[in-house]
Amino acid sequence: GKEVVIANAIIAILTIGGQQLFSFFTFSCPCHVGQNLIYGLAFLGVPALILLIVGYALNNQTWRLVTGKKSHFEKVTSSNQLLKCKLVCFVLCSITGRALVAPVTWLAVTLINGSYYVCAMSEYVPVYYYGADPNVTASERSRILATFPCSQLVPPELSRARDEVILLLRYQSQVAGWLLIAVVVITVFLSYCLASCFSPLSFLHFRYWSSYVHNEQELFDEATEQHSRLYARQHVRKFFGFVPGSENVKEIRIPSLREWQAISGLAFLKRVDEEHYDYSLLHDWALKERANGKYLRIDEDS
Numbered sequence: 001g002k003e004v005v006i007a008n009a010i011i012a013i014l015t016i017g018g019q020q021l022f023s024f025f026t027f028s029c030p031c032h033v034g035q036n037l038i039y040g041l042a043f044l045g046v047p048a049l050i051l052l053i054v055g056y057a058l059n060n061q062t063w064r065l066v067t068g069k070k071s072h073f074e075k076v077t078s079s080n081q082l083l084k085c086k087l088v089c090f091v092l093c094s095i096t097g098r099a100l101v102a103p104v105t106w107l108a109v110t111l112i113n114g115s116y117y118v119c120a121m122s123e124y125v126p127v128y129y130y131g132a133d134p135n136v137t138a139s140e141r142s143r144i145l146a147t148f149p150c151s152q153l154v155p156p157e158l159s160r161a162r163d164e165v166i167l168l169l170r171y172q173s174q175v176a177g178w179l180l181i182a183v184v185v186i187t188v189f190l191s192y193c194l195a196s197c198f199s200p201l202s203f204l205h206f207r208y209w210s211s212y213v214h215n216e217q218e219l220f221d222e223a224t225e226q227h228s229r230l231y232a233r234q235h236v237r238k239f240f241g242f243v244p245g246s247e248n249v250k251e252i253r254i255p256s257l258r259e260w261q262a263i264s265g266l267a268f269l270k271r272v273d274e275e276h277y278d279y280s281l282l283h284d285w286a287l288k289e290r291a292n293g294k295y296l297r298i299d300e301d302s
Helices: 002-026 035-057 060-066 069-074 078-099 101-113 115-124 138-146 156-197 203-240 257-263 281-288
Strands: 251-254 294-297
Touching: 002 035, 002 101, 035 078, 035 101, 035 115, 060 078, 078 101, 101 115, 101 156, 115 138, 115 156, 203 251, 203 281, 257 281
Parallel strands: none
Antiparallel strands: 251 294
16 A cells, blocks of 8 residues: 555665665775675674564554463364464565565665675685786685775785675675665565455455555544543542543542552452453552542632
8 A cells, every 4th residue: 555655665764764875874894804894794793684574563463463372272162273374374475574664665775775795705705806926825815805895905006906806796796685675676576466366355445445554444443532531531530530631520539558568569460250350559559449538528619
């Protein structure tokens, strides 16, 4: 849908901006044998991994999929186990597709930029581009190539060789970046085509279903907010003797020390029976205790 496309575009733009700032302020190739590869790959892979995890964590479908599923799956019968597995796989693919937007954008932009790849692969150039003694040892050759990302460390006589190596590595990096973009675009397009082909709904029916699901979720959220507020009002009224916004309050209740202690502390979801839970300590108190105690009459002129 349009909302998903717009959201993915915003994520991609923010990732591109973040990558540019990240590179400008933090990236500095060590130009040392054995360290260039680790440093360059770390800047390529670690942020992408973090963005992938954040993408999973920020998707509500992830938590809808995993929350409370332990007790749920224990009750699943063998007759619908296959259907459950198919549904879980479908939702996982959908979540993964959304979560991959930021890391793939990061990898594509960093590869097209080329700086990280040049730093990581400089010492592994397979040809002798530098104009030095051909009898130089392999370790010395790697040491010289490792300094190429840092122009200030390269001797003047090797500056031309350095430029050739940098151009070669940037070429490789940018080709890999564009290939990654092409593979992702083709994969996404084919995935949507296959999903549409195997859909049991026609085009207009699918649009109606999408609209229905969207409206149902909005109405459910509104009902959840109102229902929980009305339910909480009853417990607050029982504890304090009134609720905020009440007019002509005649008296208020003065909770005892024991009651304050009963509703204070860490609140955990508490199972009451097979079908019901207590949502908070105040909820638990309101269901168990009688609203006796001290009441204070309010002066109407105050």
